[in-house]
Amino acid sequence: AIRITQSPSSLSASTGDRVTITCRASQGISSYLAWYQQKPGKAPKLLIYAASTLQSGVPSRFSGSGSGTDFTLTISCLQSEDFATYYCQQYYSYPPEVTFGPGTKVDIK
Amino acid sequence: EVQLVQSGAEVKKPGESLKISCKGSGYSFTSYWIGWVRQMPGKGLEWMGIIYPGDSDTRYSPSFQGQVTISADKSISTAYLQWSSLKASDTAMYYCARAPYDILKFDPWGQGTLVTVSS
Numbered sequence A: 001a002i003r004i005t006q007s008p009s010s011l012s013a014s015t016g017d018r019v020t021i022t023c024r025a026s027q028g029i030s031s032y033l034a035w036y037q038q039k040p041g042k043a044p045k046l047l048i049y050a051a052s053t054l055q056s057g058v059p060s061r062f063s064g065s066g067s068g069t070d071f072t073l074t075i076s077c078l079q080s081e082d083f084a085t086y087y088c089q090q091y092y093s094y095p096p097e098v099t100f101g102p103g104t105k106v107d108i109k
Numbered sequence B: 001e002v003q004l005v006q007s008g009a010e011v012k013k014p015g016e017s018l019k020i021s022c023k024g025s026g027y028s029f030t031s032y033w034i035g036w037v038r039q040m041p042g043k044g045l046e047w048m049g050i051i052y053p054g055d056s057d058t059r060y061s062p063s064f065q066g067q068v069t070i071s072a073d074k075s076i077s078t079a080y081l082q083w084s085s086l087k088a089s090d091t092a093m094y095y096c097a098r099a100p101y102d103i104l105k106f107d108p109w110g111q112g113t114l115v116t117v118s119s
Helices: none
Strands: A004-007 A010-013 A019-025 A031-038 A044-049 A060-066 A068-073 A084-090 A103-109 B003-006 B010-012 B018-025 B030-037 B044-052 B057-060 B067-072 B078-083 B091-100 B113-117
Touching: A004 A084, A004 B003, A010 A019, A010 B113, A019 A084, A031 A060, A060 B018, A068 A084, A084 B044, A103 B078, B003 B091, B010 B018, B018 B044, B018 B091, B018 B113, B030 B078, B044 B067, B057 B067, B078 B091
Parallel strands: A010 A103, B010 B113
Antiparallel strands: A004 A019, A019 A068, A031 A044, A031 A084, A060 A068, A084 A103, B003 B018, B018 B078, B030 B044, B030 B091, B044 B057, B067 B078, B091 B113
């Protein structure tokens, strides 16, 4: 099974900061990676898929990059509504198999 | 509007059975996967499995194989997650989510069903 790690597990940042979260797969997954945002008490929300494609309606301050085993999610200018937990998810395998990363909590400094 | 609406919160005792549901609307229910995701209190997301209602193709995470059963009734656009004998460790929020056939990106998600198992 493909294992996913994320770093950092948490970070403190201020509004306006540039934030980068890293996701690493235990084997190459091409660009089969998605990013989600989850706020307390809410369902996750898809932000990015195919490593770098922005989901419709997601602000352009969110961007994704990477392929193979190393990926990043960048928030270019952190807004108050961006304080949340972020998860990456791989969907490379066939037959279909999905793995979520452990999450990165972004809170207010 | 594409929407997934899940059944309400459940409180059960250990050993009891349970079936929770996820009803899709606003799209062709048989043309997308429905996935189930567990989130234990204060913890991260865990993929449990997926079903393709068009042909009932079902895949389970190795961690959940044999522990739960995923099914769907395409006549009423509803997917199900069921347990035959609940344990206290099944206490969690359970989400369903839709994914296209060829890209397992989950969107949208249901609102979640909280399952509490306590004696």
